[in-house]
Amino acid sequence: MHIRYRSEYGSTKQYAEELARLAGxxxxxxxxxxxDDGQPVVYMSFVHGPVHPAASKASESKNAKVAVVTVGMSPLDEAIKADHTGDMVPASVKRFYLPGRLExxxxxxxxxxxxxxxxxALRLKPxxxxxxxxxxxxxxxxxxRVDFSLLTPILEWGQS
Structure with missing residues (x-):
């Protein structure tokens, strides 16, 4: 498995390094x-509005098995339900969401x-x-909200 990441404030880097440790x-x-060796590729990054570095890389990837991991501050269940990354990448790209950290x-x-x-603006919203x-x-x-236990499904996807 190949892991590539972009981290703004550190939580994506922590997740990437822990996933790499678990995957060897x-x-x-x-x-x-x-x-180009046929191994799965995991692209991980933050998302700031429309800026999602991992989604951009995954969209350009020629690899057969690609995943994008979005690290953000939205509640995890809401991020999964909304699946905004799905609009940014081809349907063949597997999508995962992880809660991050904001200091x-x-x-x-x-x-x-x-x-x-x-x-x-949100405070005024009815x-x-x-x-x-x-x-x-x-x-x-x-x-x-960093939680390394949430890496398990990503690891399993990469090893399947």
Missing amino acids: TTAEDLDVEVP YSRISAAHKATLATLVS RKTAVDRNLIDTYGKDTD
């Missing part, structure tokens, strides 16, 4: 070329400003979704 391989940056003390000023604007409430409730708080 290494995790490399998303830009490291994947050998407000580490995010960029631009990211903080974007979140502040978004949360202000009918809030679970994702909306989650954003409002966690705004300004360090939130860590």
Whole structure:
């Protein structure tokens, strides 16, 4: 199994390194070329609005067995149900979702400003979704939902 990742604040890197340890391989940056050896490829990254580096790489991949792992802050059940990555990749690409970590003390000023604007707008919204409430409730708080036990289905997919 080949694992490629892009991490903004560290949780995707942690997941990639743990998955690699479990699979007996290494995790490399998303830009490291994947050998054409028939092994499955797992692309992992954050998603920030329409920016999803792993989905972009998976869409370009010529490999037969490809998965995208989206690491984000939406409640896991809501992310799976919405399956927004499905709109970004070919139907043949397997999709997984993992909860991440957001440390407000580490995010960029631009990211903080974007979140502040978004949360202000959401607070005014009359009918809030679970994702909306989650954003409002966690705004300004360090939130860590990293859970390595959720790597098991990805490992099993890669080994099947």
